[in-house]
Amino acid sequence: MSPLTANEVEKDLADLWKAPSGDKTGDLGLQRVYTTNLVTYAMNYEAGFRAERILNDLAEHHPGRYILVRPSLEGEEPSLKHFVSGHCFIGSDKEKKVCCDLIKLVAGEGVIENLYGFTFALLLPDLPVEFWWPGDLSISNPFFQRMAEESDRVWVDSSKFSDPVGALALLAASWKTRHPDTLLEDLNWVRIHRWRALIAELFDGEWAVYLKEIQKVTIEYGDGTSPTRGFTLACWLAHQLGWGYQGPRVTFFPHELNFTSPHGSVTVALKPVPVRDLKRDLILAVRLETSGKRSGRFTVARSEDPSQVLAQSEIDGQKSFSRTVSFQHLHSNELLGEGLKHLQEDQIWTGTLRMAGTILEDPNSSR
Amino acid sequence: MQEPEMLENSLRQGLFSDRMPRPCSLVIFGASGDLTQRKLVPALFDLYKKHLLPPSFNLIGVSRSPLSDEEFKKRLRDALKQVDPQLSDPLWESFSQNFHYHAGGYDDFRAFQELSRLLDDKDQKNGTQGNRIFYLSTPPNVFEMIISNLGASGLASEDKGYARIVIEKPFGRDLASARELNQKLREVFQEKQIYRIDHYLGKETVQNLLVMRFANSMFEPIWDRRYVDHVQITASEELGVESRAGYYESSGVLRDMFQNHLLQVLSLVAMEPPAAFEADAIRDEKLKILKSIRPFDQQTIPQWAVRGQYGPGFMAGAKVPGYRQEEGVKPGSITPSFAAIKINVDTWRWHGVPFLLRSGKRLPKRATEVAIQFKEPPNLLFKGNVSDLSPNVLVVRIQPDEGITLKFETKVPGMTMEVRTVNMDFRYGTSFAEGTSEAYERLLLDCMLGDATLFIRGDEAEAAWGAIMPVLDYWENHEPEEAFPNYEAGTWGPLSADKLLEGPGRKWRRL
Numbered sequence: 001m002s003p004l005t006a007n008e009v010e011k012d013l014a015d016l017w018k019a020p021s022g023d024k025t026g027d028l029g030l031q032r033v034y035t036t037n038l039v040t041y042a043m044n045y046e047a048g049f050r051a052e053r054i055l056n057d058l059a060e061h062h063p064g065r066y067i068l069v070r071p072s073l074e075g076e077e078p079s080l081k082h083f084v085s086g087h088c089f090i091g092s093d094k095e096k097k098v099c100c101d102l103i104k105l106v107a108g109e110g111v112i113e114n115l116y117g118f119t120f121a122l123l124l125p126d127l128p129v130e131f132w133w134p135g136d137l138s139i140s141n142p143f144f145q146r147m148a149e150e151s152d153r154v155w156v157d158s159s160k161f162s163d164p165v166g167a168l169a170l171l172a173a174s175w176k177t178r179h180p181d182t183l184l185e186d187l188n189w190v191r192i193h194r195w196r197a198l199i200a201e202l203f204d205g206e207w208a209v210y211l212k213e214i215q216k217v218t219i220e221y222g223d224g225t226s227p228t229r230g231f232t233l234a235c236w237l238a239h240q241l242g243w244g245y246q247g248p249r250v251t252f253f254p255h256e257l258n259f260t261s262p263h264g265s266v267t268v269a270l271k272p273v274p275v276r277d278l279k280r281d282l283i284l285a286v287r288l289e290t291s292g293k294r295s296g297r298f299t300v301a302r303s304e305d306p307s308q309v310l311a312q313s314e315i316d317g318q319k320s321f322s323r324t325v326s327f328q329h330l331h332s333n334e335l336l337g338e339g340l341k342h343l344q345e346d347q348i349w350t351g352t353l354r355m356a357g358t359i360l361e362d363p364n365s366s367r
Numbered sequence: 368m369q370e371p372e373m374l375e376n377s378l379r380q381g382l383f384s385d386r387m388p389r390p391c392s393l394v395i396f397g398a399s400g401d402l403t404q405r406k407l408v409p410a411l412f413d414l415y416k417k418h419l420l421p422p423s424f425n426l427i428g429v430s431r432s433p434l435s436d437e438e439f440k441k442r443l444r445d446a447l448k449q450v451d452p453q454l455s456d457p458l459w460e461s462f463s464q465n466f467h468y469h470a471g472g473y474d475d476f477r478a479f480q481e482l483s484r485l486l487d488d489k490d491q492k493n494g495t496q497g498n499r500i501f502y503l504s505t506p507p508n509v510f511e512m513i514i515s516n517l518g519a520s521g522l523a524s525e526d527k528g529y530a531r532i533v534i535e536k537p538f539g540r541d542l543a544s545a546r547e548l549n550q551k552l553r554e555v556f557q558e559k560q561i562y563r564i565d566h567y568l569g570k571e572t573v574q575n576l577l578v579m580r581f582a583n584s585m586f587e588p589i590w591d592r593r594y595v596d597h598v599q600i601t602a603s604e605e606l607g608v609e610s611r612a613g614y615y616e617s618s619g620v621l622r623d624m625f626q627n628h629l630l631q632v633l634s635l636v637a638m639e640p641p642a643a644f645e646a647d648a649i650r651d652e653k654l655k656i657l658k659s660i661r662p663f664d665q666q667t668i669p670q671w672a673v674r675g676q677y678g679p680g681f682m683a684g685a686k687v688p689g690y691r692q693e694e695g696v697k698p699g700s701i702t703p704s705f706a707a708i709k710i711n712v713d714t715w716r717w718h719g720v721p722f723l724l725r726s727g728k729r730l731p732k733r734a735t736e737v738a739i740q741f742k743e744p745p746n747l748l749f750k751g752n753v754s755d756l757s758p759n760v761l762v763v764r765i766q767p768d769e770g771i772t773l774k775f776e777t778k779v780p781g782m783t784m785e786v787r788t789v790n791m792d793f794r795y796g797t798s799f800a801e802g803t804s805e806a807y808e809r810l811l812l813d814c815m816l817g818d819a820t821l822f823i824r825g826d827e828a829e830a831a832w833g834a835i836m837p838v839l840d841y842w843e844n845h846e847p848e849e850a851f852p853n854y855e856a857g858t859w860g861p862l863s864a865d866k867l868l869e870g871p872g873r874k875w876r877r878l
Binding site (some may be wrong): 031193196197198199200201202203204205206207208211237240241305308311320321323324325326338341342346347348349 | 375376377378379380381382383387389390416418421422423455457458460461464493494496792794
């Protein structure tokens with residue numbers, strides 16, 4: 001049997017969108033739209049199943065050419081198989097159906113890692129190439145390496161890493177050298193965006209003066225989970241506020257980080273607190289306390305209702321501002337969708353990762 | 368875009384929405400009216416949900432009706448529930464925690480003094496830093512009264528923070544009254560404090576006209592008299608005069624649509640590239656276009672402008688009354704509900720290219736678009752095989768179904784040389800997963816940020832009045848050329864409008 005070609009896959013896609021025989025108009029009342037290429041590689045069958053569900057959801061909001069590469073089930077034929085499916089949703093004009101497609105490539109060990117060339121052939125030209133790596137970091141995987149070179153951006157999720165400290169340190173230390181032309185993005189960074197926005201708004205206008213007086217930050221997270229989000233948030237604060245890390249490089253997330261700011265020292269405590277739901281690596285509250293003539297306490301904390309957050313500030317013990325905002329849990333497809341909207345390099349993320357690199361020990365370093 | 372008033376808050380850098388305005392109070396005059404409930408508060412709520420309202424924000428409704436804060440909030444909440452049935456209690460409580468109501472007559476100076484004290488108090492309590500926006504959502508006959516009292520009570524002063532005034536159209540009812548209104552405004556406010564709203568400018572597609580023209584290299588070289596045959600700008604409405612007969616009888620379609628919306632769109636289509644993407648640079652270029660509109664000669668106006676009024680007809684198969692049968696309309700009214708005007712823009716770029724503007728009520732569908740029709744290609748190559756080639760048309764759809772379509776010729780597959788026109792379509796609704804924002808949302812945010820790019824400057828408003836005054840004067844002093852009503856409701860206006868399109872390949876577009 002001759003090997004599968006990209007043209008055969010494209011032909012299957014063309015057949016998929018062809019009007020049924022008998023329909024002389026040739027118009028299915030739909031429009032195929034592609035705003036991006038998104039390639040996903042799943043390391044195992046379960047991860048592939050989860051990724052497929054996420055891509056299905058994403059395709060119903062964000063039209064693109066989706067390609068999922070996943071391993072076949074144990075015992076299945078290892079040779080390459082392909083499946084195509086169409087996804088449509090009603091556009092925001094509420095008239096036309098907007099449609100795009102998902103190509104699933106399934107192959108066994110020994111084949112799957114080397115499918116990068118075949119994947120390149122399926123990418124649509126003149127559109128950004130996004131590469132989502134949903135699992136644990138594996139930068140030596142040939143597919144990861146070659147796809148990272150070919151992509152505009154690589155998406156990982158640091159909260160899903162089995163060794164987040166080592167992986168973050170490695171990425172901070174070597175990504176730019178390994179892939180100077182490809183942007184590294186982290187879904188975890190998109191996930192904490194709303195925390196950043198809520199914290200930032202507490203310091204708008206006249207409250208901005210308190211930023212330089214921050215002395216203590218407490219980030220509460222669920223006991224028994226890895227504080228990757230809280231740690232990333234701490235690195236963001238340090239980078240944005242010009243704090244320098246004072247302390248030895250570490251191979252674990254410490255409970256306390258000490259920084260120096262141009263105005264004194266700052267302590268960031270990562271504080272585990274008991275939670276009912278241990279499944280999620282949650283930030284529960286962030287509290288920033290200032291010194292200076294007037295003491296300020298700026299808090300963003302989850303309410304009893306987890307879909308809401310209370311943001312408030314107190315100056316000299318007096319409440320000066322308080323508001324409740326909605327805070328729905330974002331699923332991976334929503335995080336990806338949000339991330340895909342913004343194409344430029346996120347300099348703040350780059351700086352935050354750099355800050356993480358000054359704190360965490362690179363597992364590959366000779367020290 | 369003009370440098371917005373961003374906050375020096377380094378934590379805001381890199382956020383998806385870093386256009387966060389300073390804390391402020393928004394005072395809405397005419398707060399019990401329809402616009403506040405239907406447009407302004409839903410727009411504010413959308414900004415709130417997107418975290419784009421400043422954390423310290425007061426909304427103060429002013430109106431004559433005696434209402435308590437709670438009654439005012441309840442009205443707003445009930446209206447918002449219609450738009451957003453999912454509205455939750457905690458979200459509403461948080462959104463509306465600094466909403467207040469202040470009852471008072473617009474001619475009552477004491478009410479303005481009390482308002483001033485209320486605002487000072489709210490500044491103190493909520494940290495709004497003396498920044499105030501006064502939104503006049505009232506009938507125009509009380510504009511001057513409110514402006515005077517704002518001045519007399521010191522509320523227009525910028526001693527503590529900024530003070531801005533937002534004015535809804537109409538900006539006067541003719542050139543003289545527009546000048547008078549501008550004069551009154553300038554006695555109290557500086558031009559940089561004045562935000563004249565034309566909600567058309569807040570529409571995504573209207574803003575995209577600038578991006579399409581100046582962020583692409585392929586359109587600008589052919590955007591002139593050498594390639595463009597003519598430009599059609601259409602704003603058609605399905606609705607009749609509805610409950611606005613009182614207003615409409617004294618304004619008509621020219622005041623309602625042409626002086627503001629259509630001439631603004633025309634100026635964006637025709638303007639030269641601005642020196643910078645800043646409010647005044649853009650408005651300077653728009654003004655040049657408005658001033659370059661060739662003055663109409665009173666003697667020949669019927670050759671350049673056609674008016675119409677709808678008679679009874681059918682909309683979606685249902686019988687609808689004619690304009691003169693609408694409630695509140697005089698039986699012998701000669702107020703035009705339709706107009707089509709041919710405009711020449713006397714610039715180097717547009718010399719000899721007619722801009723054809725039309726707008727009307729009770730037309731078959733609601734649609735607003737700009738169509739750039741290019742010159743016909745010489746049919747030498749395909750002569751004998753193909754009948755006439757159709758000209759290329761670039762259509763920018765402003766509403767509904769916002770997007771851009773390019774019409775071009777293509778070969779029909781087969782053994783013969785047959786050519787057919789096809790459309791290449793870009794639709795906002797399909798290319799971007801998220802819908803476009805409401806115009807008021809964008810404009811309110813821009814006003815809070817101090818970005819006047821999408822607002823009309825006083826000299827622009829006057830130039831637009833100046834351009835259409837001869838037609839207005841002529842129509843008000845001469846009986847219609849053909850007896851009214853001269854078009855049936857549900858049709859595309861009077862046939863006499865066709866005479867404006869002389870020349871091969873020119874006809875009104877069927878939308």
